[in-house]
Amino acid sequence: MTSTKTFGNVDRRSILKMIPAAALGTMAFPAMGMAAGGAGGRYVHANNSAYDTLDPHTVNDVARVASRLNFYDGLYRWVDNPPKMIPWLATSHEVSEDGLTWTFQLRDDVTFHDGTNMTAEDVVYSLERMLELKQGAGSLFIPMIDPGQTKAVDKYVVAFTLKEPSAIFGSLVPSILVVNSKLVKANEVNGDHGQAFLIDNVAGTGSFTLSRYDPARGFVGKRYVEHFAGWGDNYLDEIEFRTVLETNTRIQGLMSGDYNGLDGYLAPDQVERLRSSGKVQVFEQESMRVFHIAMHNGRAPLDDKNFRMAMVHAFDYDGYINEIMQGTVARNPTILPGNLWGAPDVEGYSFDLEKAKSYLDAYKAEHGDEIRTLKIGTLAGFSETEQVASLMQNALAQLGIKVDIESAPWPVISTMMQSPDTMPDMVPYWKSTYYVDPNNWVGELYGSRYAPTRNISAYHVDYVDERLEKALVITDQDERAKLYEEATRRIYDDAAGIWIYNTKWYGPYTKNVKNVRFCPVGNGQDMRWSYVED
Amino acid sequence: MFVVFFISNVVPTDPARIVAGENATEAQVVALRTEMGLDQPLYVQFGRYIADLATGDLGKSLYTQRAIADDLLHRLPATLELTIAAMIISIGVGVPLGVISAVKRNSWIDQLLRILSVSGLAVASFWLAMELQMYFSTKLGWTPLNGRIGGWGPDEITGFYVIDSLLGGDWASLWDTLHHMLLPAVTLALPAAATLVRFTRAGVLEVINSNYVLYERAMGFPTSLIIWKYVLRNALISTVTQIGLIFGALFAGAVVVEAVFDWPGLGTYAVQSILQSDTKAILGFSIVVGIVFIGVNLLVDIVHTFIDPRTIQ
Numbered sequence: 001m002t003s004t005k006t007f008g009n010v011d012r013r014s015i016l017k018m019i020p021a022a023a024l025g026t027m028a029f030p031a032m033g034m035a036a037g038g039a040g041g042r043y044v045h046a047n048n049s050a051y052d053t054l055d056p057h058t059v060n061d062v063a064r065v066a067s068r069l070n071f072y073d074g075l076y077r078w079v080d081n082p083p084k085m086i087p088w089l090a091t092s093h094e095v096s097e098d099g100l101t102w103t104f105q106l107r108d109d110v111t112f113h114d115g116t117n118m119t120a121e122d123v124v125y126s127l128e129r130m131l132e133l134k135q136g137a138g139s140l141f142i143p144m145i146d147p148g149q150t151k152a153v154d155k156y157v158v159a160f161t162l163k164e165p166s167a168i169f170g171s172l173v174p175s176i177l178v179v180n181s182k183l184v185k186a187n188e189v190n191g192d193h194g195q196a197f198l199i200d201n202v203a204g205t206g207s208f209t210l211s212r213y214d215p216a217r218g219f220v221g222k223r224y225v226e227h228f229a230g231w232g233d234n235y236l237d238e239i240e241f242r243t244v245l246e247t248n249t250r251i252q253g254l255m256s257g258d259y260n261g262l263d264g265y266l267a268p269d270q271v272e273r274l275r276s277s278g279k280v281q282v283f284e285q286e287s288m289r290v291f292h293i294a295m296h297n298g299r300a301p302l303d304d305k306n307f308r309m310a311m312v313h314a315f316d317y318d319g320y321i322n323e324i325m326q327g328t329v330a331r332n333p334t335i336l337p338g339n340l341w342g343a344p345d346v347e348g349y350s351f352d353l354e355k356a357k358s359y360l361d362a363y364k365a366e367h368g369d370e371i372r373t374l375k376i377g378t379l380a381g382f383s384e385t386e387q388v389a390s391l392m393q394n395a396l397a398q399l400g401i402k403v404d405i406e407s408a409p410w411p412v413i414s415t416m417m418q419s420p421d422t423m424p425d426m427v428p429y430w431k432s433t434y435y436v437d438p439n440n441w442v443g444e445l446y447g448s449r450y451a452p453t454r455n456i457s458a459y460h461v462d463y464v465d466e467r468l469e470k471a472l473v474i475t476d477q478d479e480r481a482k483l484y485e486e487a488t489r490r491i492y493d494d495a496a497g498i499w500i501y502n503t504k505w506y507g508p509y510t511k512n513v514k515n516v517r518f519c520p521v522g523n524g525q526d527m528r529w530s531y532v533e534d
Numbered sequence: 535m536f537v538v539f540f541i542s543n544v545v546p547t548d549p550a551r552i553v554a555g556e557n558a559t560e561a562q563v564v565a566l567r568t569e570m571g572l573d574q575p576l577y578v579q580f581g582r583y584i585a586d587l588a589t590g591d592l593g594k595s596l597y598t599q600r601a602i603a604d605d606l607l608h609r610l611p612a613t614l615e616l617t618i619a620a621m622i623i624s625i626g627v628g629v630p631l632g633v634i635s636a637v638k639r640n641s642w643i644d645q646l647l648r649i650l651s652v653s654g655l656a657v658a659s660f661w662l663a664m665e666l667q668m669y670f671s672t673k674l675g676w677t678p679l680n681g682r683i684g685g686w687g688p689d690e691i692t693g694f695y696v697i698d699s700l701l702g703g704d705w706a707s708l709w710d711t712l713h714h715m716l717l718p719a720v721t722l723a724l725p726a727a728a729t730l731v732r733f734t735r736a737g738v739l740e741v742i743n744s745n746y747v748l749y750e751r752a753m754g755f756p757t758s759l760i761i762w763k764y765v766l767r768n769a770l771i772s773t774v775t776q777i778g779l780i781f782g783a784l785f786a787g788a789v790v791v792e793a794v795f796d797w798p799g800l801g802t803y804a805v806q807s808i809l810q811s812d813t814k815a816i817l818g819f820s821i822v823v824g825i826v827f828i829g830v831n832l833l834v835d836i837v838h839t840f841i842d843p844r845t846i847q
Contacts, residue, residue, distance in 0.1 A: 050806060052598035052605075060555055134566065139558040199599060212686050215598060216609055216798035220686070242681075244796045245805065248664055249680050252672050258679055381809065411811035415548040418560075422546070453560050 040237040041532030043513065045525070046244040046259040052215040055198040056177040057129055060136040062432050063263075066241045066525040070221055072177035072204035075104055075123070076170075078521040079529075081285050082339060083436040085171070088229075089118065089178060089205065099165030099473065104173075106156040110228045112180040113202065113209045120152035125181035127160070129193050137175040140434065144169060165473040167480060171437040174521070179203045207528035208239055218242040227528070234515065234531040241525075254508055255279045260532060261516075264507040264524060265289075267383070268326040271506045283507040286330050288337040288433045288520040290441060293376075293388065293426050293498035294417070298458025301371055302425055306363040308495040311426075312349040313356035314395040315388075315498050324387055325501070332502035334488050335431070335441050339502070341477070342438040342484030346492055348499075353398060360399055373402040377416060377424035380407045385428040388500070392426070417456045427456070430503065433520040438484040443468045446491050459496045463487075538820045539580055542813035548572075552596045552810065583817075592821070593814040597806065602818040605803060610822065611693030612682055613792070613799030617785045619719040624726035624780065629766075629773065631727075632734025636742060636769075637761060647731060654728030659787070663721045663794040670717060678714045680796035683707065718795040722788060726780045733776045737769030744768075771842055778834030782827035 049063040056072045075090040090104040110118040127150045130138035149161040162169060179194075180203040187197035194203075202210040205228070208221030220240045223231070242259070244250045251270055253259045255277050264283075266274075274280050293315070301307040321329055332338050333348025364371075376392060378385040386407060393403040406424065408416075413429075416422040431441055439447075444454040447468040451458065467487040471480045491497070507516060507524045512533045518524040550567035551558065558566075567573050571582060586593060592602035635647040671679040678684065688698040688707040699708035741747065742765055750760050785800075792801030800819060807815035838845045 050598070050802075052595075052600065055599070058599055134558070134562050135553060135555055139555050139562060142562065143559060195599070214686070214798070215600070215605075216612070216802070217682075217686075242796075243798075243802075244680065245802060246680075246794045246796065249667065249794060249796055252667060253679050256672055256675075256679060409809050409811055411547045411552050412545060415546055415551055418548075418551060418563075453558065453563070 040235070041534070042238040042240070043236050043260045043527060043530065043532055044240045044242065044258070045261045046250040046253055046263075047218065047241055048243075048245065048247070048250065048263050050215065050243040051213075051218050051241060053199045054202055054210070054213065054219070055195060056136075056179065056204070057126070057133055057138060057198075058135040058195065060139075060175070060434065062523060065522055066527075067219060068177055069206075069522050069526045070208045070239060070528070071202045071206040071210060072179070073110075073206050074174040074177050075106075076174050077526075078174050078436060078519050079517060079526070081287070081518050081520060083288075083433075083519050083521060085174065085436075088174070089123075090173075093170075093173075095475070099162075099475070101159055101161050102169060103153065103157060103159040106158060107228055108156050110205050111226055112183070112205050113224060114180065114183060115226075116180055116182060118178060118180075118205055119155050120158040122178050122181045123158045123176065124150045124152050125184070126178045127176055129179070129184075130176070132193055133195070137172075137177075137434075140172050140175060165475075167472055167475050168435065168437045168439050168443075171435040175435065178205060180205075211238070216243070229528070231528075236527055236531055239527045251508075254510065257510060259510075260513050261507065261509040261524075264505040264518075265503060266506055266508070268324075268328045271328060271508075272326070274508045279511075280508050281511050281513070283505075283509070283516060283518065283524075285505045285507070285518045286339055287503045287505045287518075287523075288340060288436070289503035290332055290335060290337055290431045291329070291384070291388075291428070291500045291503060292335060292431065293392070293428045293500070294445070294457050295497050296420070296423050296425050296456075296458055297494075297496055298420055298460075299423075299425065301363065301367065304363055304367065305494060306359045306366070310356040310359040310363065310399065311392075311396075312495045312498050313352045313359065314392065314399060315349075315500070316351040316391055316395065317348070317500060318351065320388065320391055321501055324391075325384075328506065329501035329504055332499055334492050334499050335445055335497060336438055336484065336488050337441065337502050340436070340438060340441075342442075342481045342488070344485040344489040344492065346489065349495070351395075353395065356395075357399060360401075371401055373404055374425040375404050375406060376426045376428070377413050378405055378407045378427075379413055379429060380409050382410075388428040389426075418453050420452055420458050423452075423456055423458070426498075428500075436521065438480075438488075439468070439472060442484060442488050442491065443472065446487070446496060457496055459491070459494075461490065461494065464490050535817065535821060535824075536580070538817055539583065539813075540576065542816055543576055543579075545811055545813070547811040547813075549596050549811075549813065552812075583814075587821075592818040595807070595815045596812045597810040597815070602815050605815065606800065606818055606822050608693075609798060609800045609803050612797060613785065613788050613801060614826075615694050615696060616715065616718055616722065616788060616792070616797060616799060617781065619715050620722035620726065620784050621777070621781055623719055623723035624730055624784075625777065627723070628727035628730025629734050629770075632731040632773070633738055633761060633766060633769075635731060635735040636738035639739065644735075647735075651728040651731040654724045654731075657724065659721055659725065660790050660794055662724065663718070663791055666717050666721060667794070677717050680794075681714055682711070682797055683714055684710050687711075718791050718797055721795075722784055722791045726784055729776060729780060730773060733773045734769065737772050738765055741765045741769045767841060771838065774834055774837055774841060778831045781830045782823070785826050785830075786823045 051064055051067050054067050056068045073089050076085045077088040079086055089110055090106050093102055093104045095102050128147055131147045144162050144166050145160060151159050153159050183203045184194035188194050189196050207224055207227050209224045211222045212220040218241045223237050250262050254262055275282050295302050297303060321331055333346050336343040376389040378389045389405045396403050417427055434440055444450045446459050447455055448460045448465050464487045467483040471483040505518055514533050515530050516524050517529045550570055550572055551563050554563050554566050595602050595605055598605055631647055635644045638644045667679055670677045687695050688702050688704045691698045691701050695711040789801035789804050792799050793805050804819045
């Protein structure tokens with residue numbers, strides 16, 4: 001076995017160096033709003049969508065991340081920004097020479113909330129359950145590991161045998177949230193893998209235990225004093241995550257002190273309203289949530305590079321970012337977040353209607369003057385997508401191109417996006433962080449292996465595919481970074497999409513909330529690090 | 535139900551894809567589609583839905599992943615409680631003001647009440663809700679901003695917090711519940727009260743000039759007795775009919791008010807179901823609203839027989 005494998009942006013040697021810190025249980029890391037303060041306290045968070053299930057294996061959305069992060073633990077854990085992966089339930093891992101078998105050494109002092117000791121059997125059961133349910137994060141593992149290929153080597157050693165070598169498996173490991181196999185099995189009904197039980201109950205090792213839960217209202221968690229990572233001097237005794245659908249209500253509630261924190265992706269005017277109130281603190285972090293306009297590269301006229309070049313020069317990037325978004329986001333010239341390894345150093349396209357017109361003339365010279373009406377699909381309720389579509393519509397009108405804007409809820413648009421026949425010509429949307437690896441963005445959105453479900457652009461270029469495929473199997477990070485840079489640069493040169501900005505996270509909290517640790521994967525909702533000062 | 539089912543299915547969403555999640559592969563989605571019976575023709579799916587419905591099975595929500603019947607039953611008391619409170623307020627305010635408006639016909643009070651009732655009908659409930667929140671909750675701090683109760687409520691017996699607080703003798707929860715209910719109930723009640731003012735006014739005006747009222751006046755009965763006992767009883771027939779219709783409208787209309795006030799009832803469930811294109815959940819909500827609407831109107835018909843026994847014939 002070799003131990004030189006890397007994953008995420010951390011190599012194994014770095015991880016091993018972190019183990020003593022984990023063993024000490026203090027886990028002191030730099031965080032926002034850090035100050036000396038008293039232990040304990042209660043934190044109330046207003047969330048913009050409902051926590052209608054607590055099952056960690058059936059959902060994997062950002063909106064419900066708090067229940068997964070605070071009630072469950074993974075083998076490793078993402079923290080901070082830029083994201084670092086730290087040892088968590090596992091202390092180390094090794095990868096076999098052929099890259100197929102990943103073997104993890106587990107801690108022997110981890111207990112579930114009912115006091116049961118966590119073992120390798122629980123990890124095996126958890127991954128098998130994810131594969132069987134075919135939902136949530138399980139979808140990420142199905143392409144790379146078959147059922148029955150996870151084995152408990154001994155009580156505290158677990159081995160995963162993959163279908164093919166995978167460089168991204170390591171960065172997915174934090175998504176394997178471990179459930180108490182004995183407890184869940186005891187509550188299985190008609191072979192449901194404990195779904196009916198875990199929808200309302202928690203069977204984890206996480207930092208908080210479930211105290212109250214109402215799917216219509218949210219949940220309350222109490223500090224799990226025996227958590228293996230320990231607690232240090234400052235911590236929260238209780239957390240409550242409430243569903244508050246209306247943005248205005250959330251903001252007023254925070255300003256009046258009913259809540260201690262909100263989700264951090266607010267519109268610029270709301271951020272300004274909070275800041276100017278003087279009653280709250282707003283933390284700012286560049287996230288890894290890229291806003292872009294996906295283009296249908298497989299349908300005329302967008303299958304022509306000259307036409308696409310006209311499109312990328314017809315968007316007013318500066319106007320949108322500085323005027324509409326009031327500078328609250330960071331320009332991101334490619335599909336890879338600028339703050340992630342593997343992102344090429346490119347200037348980015350600029351708004352230049354003269355240049356767009358010259359590309360359009362080149363297109364017309366080859367294909368004729370007739371250009372059909374283009375359709376942009378926008379997400380109802382997400383005003384930024386509608387604003388972007390309107391900007392494009394106005395700019396293209398100046399070039400003599402008519403645009404229809406069709407707005408619909410996300411489930412409607414996403415269904416349309418996943419078939420080349422129904423995919424609109426352009427769709428503005430965000431690509432969130434499910435795991436911190438360039439494959440999450442460039443691989444999934446432009447690699448042929450992910451078409452048509454995740455690669456919705458119908459972009460298929462051998463040069464790019466070769467690099468993306470190679471980067472999936474080799475583990476040397478420098479080499480992988482080079483491959484992603486080359487692939488991303490080619491996609492950029494092909495103007496395969498319009499890449500606009502990388503989101504900034506503006507975490508609004510009451511002034512007594514300290515030590516918030518934002519990570520793009522958890523959106524600052526990993527509450528074990530924070531506390532409320534008296 | 536037939537119409538809602540087919541309209542819901544015209545919307546181009548793929549429930550299998552929603553369940554499988556954003557990262558699912560095409561093969562996973564296809565397998566799930568078959569498993570969920572979505573590969574069958576629409577009439578077959580409708581037939582299955584009806585067959586399940588006959589056994590009380592409304593299906594499973596795509597988003598909450600729970601039985602829709604359980605979801606709806608869990609949230610029903612919150613919405614019913616809010617709707618009943620709004621109904622009480624609207625009757626308590628609308629009927630007396632309607633009578634006053636009629637008795638003081640064409641006076642400045644009548645003109646003012648007519649303007650207010652038209653305004654009450656015209657005002658958008660989401661706007662009113664936010665204004666009330668900003669003034670009474672944020673600025674004055676008199677009422678809670680949102681929610682059904684400060685903590686997690688009294689020990690659950692019926693799911694109606696007022697009743698559960700009374701049964702458990704939990705006066706703190708009772709006060710907190712009523713306190714939280716005030717703004718959403720007023721928001722919901724205002725358009726209903728405006729409607730009742732107009733209908734009561736019209737009903738009273740129709741009756742007030744009838745012969746028996748003239749006779750009672752001639753007999754020297756006190757005006758208040760004539761109005762509140764004899765006139766109002768006959769004038770209320772159309773108002774009571776309206777109350778039945780209004781209750782149904784309030785129940786369905788709680789969608790917006792619940793969303794603004796973070797009221798954990800059927801309205802917020804409906805909003806989320808619509809946003810998630812959770813068609814079976816939307817259908818379930820429609821069925822519950824329909825049942826409540828029918829039930830209340832049946833009750834109204836029964837009340838009619840007490841107010842005017844001639845309706846039995």
